[in-house]
Amino acid sequence: MEHRTDFQLSFWEKQTYFSSCDVLVVGGGLVGLFSALELKMRQPALSITVLDRGPFLPYGASTRNAGFACFGSISELLDDLKTLSEDQVFSLVERRYKGLLKMRSLLGDDAIDYEPLGGYEVFTETEVSLSDECLGSMDTFNVALKTITGLERTYVDSSSDLREFGFSGVKRMIQNRGEGQLDTGKMMKALLNRARAAGVEVLTGIGVEKIEESSSHVQLYTTHGFPVKAQSVLITTNAFARELMPELDVRPGRAQVLITQPIDGLKLKGSFHYDRGYYYFRNVGDRILFGGGRNLDFSGEETTDFGLTETIQTRLEELLKNMILPDASYAIDQRWSGIMGLGPDRMPIVKPISQRLFCAVRMGGMGVAIGSLVGEEAATMILR
Ligand SMILES: Cc1cc2nc3c(=O)[nH]c(=O)nc-3n(C[C@H](O)[C@H](O)[C@H](O)COP(=O)(O)OP(=O)(O)OC[C@H]3O[C@@H](n4cnc5c(N)ncnc54)[C@H](O)[C@@H]3O)c2cc1C
Structure with a gap:
């Protein structure tokens, strides 16, 4: 976005939208909006502004994803076990599962067109050994996930249903009975409406270029040249996080x-x-x-x-x-x-950077599932 130093705010604009706020969130995707909403729900008196550089809508992954409400297919979990411990893998599954439940209860299934149609993993004839490995691990994963999903069998071999779907070359299929899908556009619209209705100020078309922290506040420099002040700042710019915080592994x-x-x-x-x-x-x-x-x-x-x-x-x-x-x-x-x-594994980064600066980034391909819970975790971190 073009940097404009000649942008002169009126007294009214400054007073209404850009006077110092309690928490400023940089990035208005799922994580930024859920964090802001959670903060407002817990402490309604806090003034909270979300800035996003998207020209009219937040412009990252949240309005552009596939809308899978999924928490893990077996081959992905087996892959995760190569870089994370068992505890970490199942705690991630739990965060995704609970995240989806939280989003559905906050926004409502009708508003996001949630459909519990199930998730499937398909295997072609060249993937016999991978499908053997996944089917062989199914019972172990079913036992581990029972306490999370409440289902006796989260995963079932559904290869006998393959004919219904009309694929060619697919030999095996495993169903995840706890997964579903939603309408990405409706989800973000419902979330934006919900955050605004709660009193969160969401402003698009404003990028943050630089952040400076002092003992009394944080000062942000925007693409339009004018500075914005806040008591605390949460960075939720996900894939773009290194533009503001080069030290992060994203x-x-x-x-x-x-x-x-x-x-x-x-x-x-x-x-x-x-x-x-x-x-x-x-x-x-x-x-x-x-x-x-x-x-x-x-x-x-x-x-x-x-x-x-x-x-x-x-x-x-x-x-x-x-x-x-x-x-x-x-x-x-x-x-x-x-x-x-x-990142090197599928763990999001939710941590304080300094006294007044926090981040919640690196959602991988699972932000729809985990975004609401990461928002909750970020709010807890800031209020602490
Ligand atoms: C094609 C695709 C398909 C996907 N499918 C799924 C799926 O089916 N299920 C699932 O769970 N997940 C899916 N994901 C992942 C999911 O969409 C993301 O994990 C999630 O949206 C991340 O949300 P976020 O809020 O962290 O980041 P984002 O939505 O990327 O938000 C970051 C925001 O920060 C803003 N920003 C960046 N830099 C600045 C700055 N300097 N100043 C101001 N604003 C800034 C950007 O404009 C952006 O809006 C998919 C992703 C993609 C791309």
Whole structure:
């Protein structure tokens, strides 16, 4: 965004929107908004402002994701166990599960179009050993997750249902019975409305370029040239966190998606993961949303540029035609990308940086699930 030093606020603008506030949140995605809402619900007298540099809406991952309400497919959990302890992996699953419940209860299932259609992991004929490993671990994961989901069997072998969905080349399928899906746009709209109704000031089109802390307050310098003061500041800029805090271990990871036009007689319902979660697809009404392929070019996709590449889009189209919708005729309606905040493992970073400065970043590909709970954790950290 262009830096404008000539921007002169009126007395009224300054008084109403930019006089010193108690907590200023930088980044108006799910985490920033849930944190602000949680702070306001716990302490209504606090003045809270959220600044986002998106030109009219928050512009990161929260308005651009796939809307999977998921907490872990078996291959992803097995992958996580390579970098995290068992306790850490199951505590992450629990945070995602509880996060989803919290979001649903705060915003309401109707407002976010939540549908409990189940999550699935599909395995092709070239993935026999991976599917054997996942099916072999199913009982262990079912025991571990029973206390979290309350389900006797969270995961079930649903390979016998494969014919219903009309795939080609898919040999096995595991269902996660606790997962669902939602409408990403409606979720963010409901959250923005909820935060504003609670008294949180949400302002877009304002980027923060620099932060300075003194013993009495924090001063932020914005892209429009005018400074803003706050007692405490929470950074929730996720993939963009290093622009303000270069010391944080957060890498950007672009995720590209496409969506089809409505498809006559679409059989496929639910959210699906393929290739250890590197590809994901779901129905959105009678359309298919399909994303992934970052593993085709890890270094090229480590970028904060919202763009698309031919390599990944071509692969998405091939898989859509040859594996997911082999018998359907359809057209692609739209393509877009969003930027995730990634790290060496899937643990978010929620921590104080100094006396008055805090951060809650690095939500990976699970921010829809974990965002509300991270907001709760961030609010607790600030109020402490
Ligand atoms: C294509 C895609 C599909 C996904 N699918 C799923 C899914 O199905 N399920 C799931 O659980 N998760 C999914 N995710 C991940 C999920 O969307 C994210 O984890 C979550 O939205 C992160 O929320 P956040 O608030 O931390 O970050 P963001 O939503 O990225 O918000 C960060 C905000 O900070 C703002 N900002 C950045 N720098 C500045 C600055 N200097 N000054 C002011 N503002 C600034 C940005 O404009 C942005 O709005 C997906 C992500 C993508 C990209």
